[in-house]
Amino acid sequence: MRVAVVGLGGVGGYICAYLAKTQHKLVGFARGTHLDVIQTQGIKILEDALSWSVQFDARTLEEADGIFDCVLFCVKSYDLETSYAKIAPFINEKTILLSFANGVSNGDVLRKISQSVVLDGCVYILSHQEKAGVIRKKGKVFAAVFGGDTEAMIRVKELFDAAGLRNKTPLDIKKEIWKKYIFISAFATLTTYYDMSIRRVYETHPEVCEKLLKEIAEVAAVQGIDIFDEVTKAMETASALPKDASTSMHLDFQNNKRDELESLSGYIVQESQKRGVSIPLMQEMYKTLFPRHRS
Known part of the structure; x- marks a missing residue:
């Protein structure tokens, strides 16, 4: 080829x-x-x-x-x-x-x-x-x-x-992509919002982490994708990462570079509005981060 x-x-x-x-x-x-x-x-x-x-x-x-x-x-x-x-x-x-x-x-x-x-x-x-x-x-x-x-x-x-x-x-590629996405979406948003590494966010705000992951799973559910089991797995992954490991979106915000806020946070907000799903935490974090967003 x-x-x-x-x-x-x-x-x-x-x-x-x-x-x-x-x-x-x-x-x-x-x-x-x-x-x-x-x-x-x-x-x-x-x-x-x-x-x-x-x-x-x-x-x-x-x-x-x-x-x-x-x-x-x-x-x-x-x-x-x-x-x-x-x-x-x-x-x-x-x-x-x-x-x-x-x-x-x-x-x-x-x-x-x-x-x-x-x-x-x-x-x-x-x-x-x-x-x-x-x-x-x-x-x-x-x-x-x-x-x-x-x-x-x-x-x-x-x-x-x-x-x-x-x-x-x-066989179910959509679900596999969502299984990766739930972690990236949640922790890209969280690390950027709190300006902390993934593990630090998990250690200091575990309840917030879990709530945001569940909100993302709710949006997936109305699209016919069941990834609620990934909430616990994502928390376990975050707890085991090196202390300084963060996300590319967090680093992009820190360095004033173009970022993926729209695909990693905004997409969830937009889908929730179209499908009538309540996700107050993601909405608040997206609203807070948007003024610093570079498209």
Whole structure:
């Protein structure tokens, strides 16, 4: 397959580095100094005690050409539609589109603007761009989770298998995405609201954590997704994290960068209003954070 990875940050850079080891035709898309370093030196991956580099075809989206069989969007949710618009001339109705951005509506966003085959998905990984051309992954956790169209799902699974990247193809992909989302949505909101790490929020405001998680589960429930069991699991996960571990949205607010408030907090508020669900805690936190939001 001819594969495009759009966005070479913590998620996309890591995935692209492994895909570069396969026989598939790969193009990675990035910009700025990060792209400059990748083009001249390759991308460097730091994980556990390992340090390795790999080179591949890296460009800006403005330099895209040909037709891609598969496009993996590894950009933030607020960049998804813009990124799609730039690569749209280089896909067709058979192209497989898969977004790994945070949120539960990314697949729906792509289906509204594209006639291509869209899979839903998410990824479990703790990684970030340490500096230009360098991606650091913490711990051993990695799993790409995706599903939808059976034929497309099999092709993407074969792609990840060839790269040696752990992947899961659950029958109920919507529920799997919500299971990740409930944790991210709650603790991105909480860490940013209280300006604390995940574990610190859990230790100092456990009842608030539980209430917010339950509100998110209520919104999922009216969409036919039962994730109430994830409330306790999310609390357990938060209690076991390193003391300084926080969320990317919290860090974005601290550094006055564009953030994912709308996809991680605003989406829950909007869905609750459309479906008549009472979520006073999330509404209050969203209202408080919105004036500092950078879209």
